[in-house]
Amino acid sequence: MADPMYRQIADDLRRQIEAGDLPAGSQLPTELDLCDEYGASRNTVRDAIRLLITRGLVETRPGQGTYVVENIQRFVTTLIEDPETGRGGGEEGVYIAQVEAANRTPRNCALRVEIQQAVGDLAAALQVEDGTYVISRHQQRFIDSAPWSLQTSYYPMSLVNSHGATRLLEATDIPEGSVTYLGEHVGIKQTGYRDKIAVRPPDETEISFFSISADGLVPVFEVFRVGFDQNGNPFRLTVTVYPADRIQFAVNVGEVPT
Amino acid sequence: MADPMYRQIADDLRRQIEAGDLPAGSQLPTELDLCDEYGASRNTVRDAIRLLITRGLVETRPGQGTYVVENIQRFVTTLIEDPETGRGGGEEGVYIAQVEAANRTPRNCALRVEIQQAVGDLAAALQVEDGTYVISRHQQRFIDSAPWSLQTSYYPMSLVNSHGATRLLEATDIPEGSVTYLGEHVGIKQTGYRDKIAVRPPDETEISFFSISADGLVPVFEVFRVGFDQNGNPFRLTVTVYPADRIQFAVNVGEVPT
DNA sequence: GCAAATTTGTTCGTATGTATT
DNA sequence: CAATACATACGAACAAATTTG
Numbered sequence: 001m002a003d004p005m006y007r008q009i010a011d012d013l014r015r016q017i018e019a020g021d022l023p024a025g026s027q028l029p030t031e032l033d034l035c036d037e038y039g040a041s042r043n044t045v046r047d048a049i050r051l052l053i054t055r056g057l058v059e060t061r062p063g064q065g066t067y068v069v070e071n072i073q074r075f076v077t078t079l080i081e082d083p084e085t086g087r088g089g090g091e092e093g094v095y096i097a098q099v100e101a102a103n104r105t106p107r108n109c110a111l112r113v114e115i116q117q118a119v120g121d122l123a124a125a126l127q128v129e130d131g132t133y134v135i136s137r138h139q140q141r142f143i144d145s146a147p148w149s150l151q152t153s154y155y156p157m158s159l160v161n162s163h164g165a166t167r168l169l170e171a172t173d174i175p176e177g178s179v180t181y182l183g184e185h186v187g188i189k190q191t192g193y194r195d196k197i198a199v200r201p202p203d204e205t206e207i208s209f210f211s212i213s214a215d216g217l218v219p220v221f222e223v224f225r226v227g228f229d230q231n232g233n234p235f236r237l238t239v240t241v242y243p244a245d246r247i248q249f250a251v252n253v254g255e256v257p258t
Numbered sequence: 259m260a261d262p263m264y265r266q267i268a269d270d271l272r273r274q275i276e277a278g279d280l281p282a283g284s285q286l287p288t289e290l291d292l293c294d295e296y297g298a299s300r301n302t303v304r305d306a307i308r309l310l311i312t313r314g315l316v317e318t319r320p321g322q323g324t325y326v327v328e329n330i331q332r333f334v335t336t337l338i339e340d341p342e343t344g345r346g347g348g349e350e351g352v353y354i355a356q357v358e359a360a361n362r363t364p365r366n367c368a369l370r371v372e373i374q375q376a377v378g379d380l381a382a383a384l385q386v387e388d389g390t391y392v393i394s395r396h397q398q399r400f401i402d403s404a405p406w407s408l409q410t411s412y413y414p415m416s417l418v419n420s421h422g423a424t425r426l427l428e429a430t431d432i433p434e435g436s437v438t439y440l441g442e443h444v445g446i447k448q449t450g451y452r453d454k455i456a457v458r459p460p461d462e463t464e465i466s467f468f469s470i471s472a473d474g475l476v477p478v479f480e481v482f483r484v485g486f487d488q489n490g491n492p493f494r495l496t497v498t499v500y501p502a503d504r505i506q507f508a509v510n511v512g513e514v515p516t
Numbered sequence: 517g518c519a520a521a522t523t524t525g526t527t528c529g530t531a532t533g534t535a536t537t
Numbered sequence: 538c539a540a541t542a543c544a545t546a547c548g549a550a551c552a553a554a555t556t557t558g
Contacts, residue, residue: 004545030523041547046524054312055459055474062524063555074456079509192512198332199457199477199502201313216313219457219477219502232515244457244477251337251509254450257490262526288542299528304543320543321536 006047009038013048017057017068028058028066054217056245074248075143079195079223106148109140113171118154125226125237126156133157135168137178140209147210153178153238163188178236179227188229190236196224199244210243219244264305267296271306275315275326286316286324312475314503332506333401337453337481364406367398371429376412383484383495384414391415393426395436398467405468411436411496421446436494437485446487448494454482457502468501477502 003011016022029037034045049066052058060066118126118134126134138152155178159165165186167174174181182188201216212218220241227236261269274280287295292303307324310316318324376384376392384392396410413436417423423444425432432439440446459474470476478499485494 006545032523043548044546047545051474060524061555062553063522065523076454080511190512192510192514194511194514195507195509196334197455197507197509198505199479215309217475221457228512228514232513247456249453249455251453251455252450253338253452254448254486255490256450256452256486264526290542301529302527305526307543318543319536320534321541323542 005038005040006044007051009034009040009045009048010051012038013052014055014057017052022068024068024070026068027064028068030065053215056217072246074246076248076250077242078250078252080251080253104143107142107145108173109142111171111173112138113169114138115157118156122154122237125224126154126234128156135160137168147243149240149242150206150209151238151240153236155236159186159188159235182235188235190227191230191232193225193227197249198222198224202243206241206243212243212245221247221249223249263296263298264302265309267292267298267303267306268309270296271310272313272315275310280326282326282328284326285322286326288323311471314475330504332504334506334508335500336508336510338509338511362401365400365403366431367400369429369431370396371427372396373415376414380412380495383482384412384492386414393418395426405501407498407500408464408467409496409498411494413494417444417446417493440493446493448485449488449490451483451485455507456480456482460501464499464501470501470503479505479507481507 013022013028022028028034028049031042031045031049034040034048035042038045040048049058049060053060057069058066059069114136115133116136117131118128119130122134123130123132126132128134134157135155136152137155138150140147141149141151155165155168159182160168163186165182165188167181167185168178176184179190183190199219199221202210202212202218202220206212206220207216210218210220221244223238223240223242225236225238225240226234227238229235271280271286280286286292286307289300289303289307292298292306293300296303298306307316307318311318315327316324317327372394373391374394375389376386377388380392381388381390384390386392392415393413394410395413396408398405399407399409413423413426417440418426421444423440423446425439425443426436434442437448441448457477457479460468460470460476460478464470464478465474468476468478479502481496481498481500483494483496483498484492485496487493
């Protein structure tokens with residue numbers, strides 16, 4: 001007995017999918033049919049199917065059946081749009097330009113602005129004391145009315161108190177982008193930034209917003225962007241979360257043809 | 259009856275974990291204890307635990323019990339080491355420097371060099387006809403004897419036939435890095451590259467090499483790097499796969515303090 | 517629109533195998 | 538070897554979602 005039976009069944013089905021005997025979009029035999037075919041109980045067949053689900057090969061639709069997943073065309077987000085200016089992708093202006101270029105219509109939901117106390121990683125990223133007040137600006141983004149990303153930017157309150165960046169407190173879009181606003185009106189110029197990209201299982205909010213599997217099988221990308229000003233101090237942390245099954249990141253360095 | 263029972267049990271346990279009642283590394287009650295506690299059958303309790311596993315909160319050890327996972331310290335790989343030179347992280351020389359800087363010891367396994375025909379995405383990335391022969395150089399990488407990444411680089415055969423880059427065919431390391439070798443001895447200089455980063459479930463080879471859950475619950479990062487020469491033509495495609503639970507990518511743009 | 521049939525989802529009980537202590 | 542704990546597998550029943558007649 002090398003492999004358990006549910007794994008043998010899963011392997012056999014996987015082979016059929018990869019060989020094209022079960023093409024993308026086609027329906028698998030029903031669970032009861034598979035029971036007959038492999039001489040296994042329904043629970044064992046379901047274990048096999050669950051394995052295929054976690055590997056992203058099939059999906060089940062209650063009342064309908066089990067289907068081979070279609071290949072999702074992953075949308076590409078460029079983290080560095082222009083190596084010359086170093087302007088980052090994912091920010092407001094560039095974000096909209098990218099999306100429209102692909103004949104898609106972006107939409108931003110209402111901003112939610114809050115003031116909270118920075119603790120832990122957030123305080124560390126902004127290099128402020130634990131408990132320092134920060135402004136959080138949270139936004140839901142859609143493409144073609146499909147949920148796309150959850151983004152929250154954090155700014156130290158000192159930008160308002162000491163530098164007069166009062167527009168950060170208003171719950172309205174900053175059309176030119178907050179980085180441009182801070183640079184032109186407040187004298188805080190972003191001279192560099194650092195992105196960190198990780199993957200983790202989704203939480204309840206993300207499962208609900210992105211309409212991904214409630215079993216947490218689809219991970220999410222989490223992009224931390226810390227912006228640094230002309231003095232080398234961090235002045236902004238932006239955390240953006242994307243569903244990992246429908247996105248791809250690109251980084252262009254040097255001369256890259258389009 | 260809003261939620262099914264196994265989900266209620268999972269939610270309750272998740273709450274205990276997040277509240278710190280079940281700290282990282284601690285053991286959960288055994289399945290039979292949980293059956294008593296919640297008045298559910300063992301199968302239902304196991305369904306609840308499976309949900310926590312897929313969300314990365316707990317892990318089971320046969321014969322021992324179920325434990326709250328320790329937070330993994332994710333190792334950071336920088337995709338752009340130096341914005342001035344634009345030299346990319348993840349390549350041979352830079353890779354070793356990064357690893358040693360963190361007091362870890364890198365190790366490369368024996369190279370495997372093959373000649374194969376490019377089809378589909380591979381041919382498209384290198385901009386060659388389907389069926390063109392390419393050189394593939396495959397390597398397994400370790401850190402502190404722990405599996406770290408699987409990397410395969412593809413080069414068009416024309417680099418050997420027309421440009422005399424014969425060392426690409428030898429199954430030995432190119433210590434200065436193949437990009438440097440091609441630049442200095444063959445006259446193909448890399449003037450830019452494009453990385454694309456995606457996440458997907460692991461295949462059998464990756465599950466075995468990285469020793470990740472056989473259920474495919476831990477996704478893998480897949481980084482495609484296409485290098486372009488001074489004429490804007492692609493001359494190399496490198497595909498690197500990392501386990502997503504122990505890595506994080508960084509991209510530095512502009513002036514970024516260390 | 518409704519009822520029946522089909523298909524997957526949830527839950528129980530039970531038994532046996534395998535890994536660890 | 539024995540005890541403990543998780544892994545696999547079977548059978549059964551009912552619920553919920555969807556399609557079909």
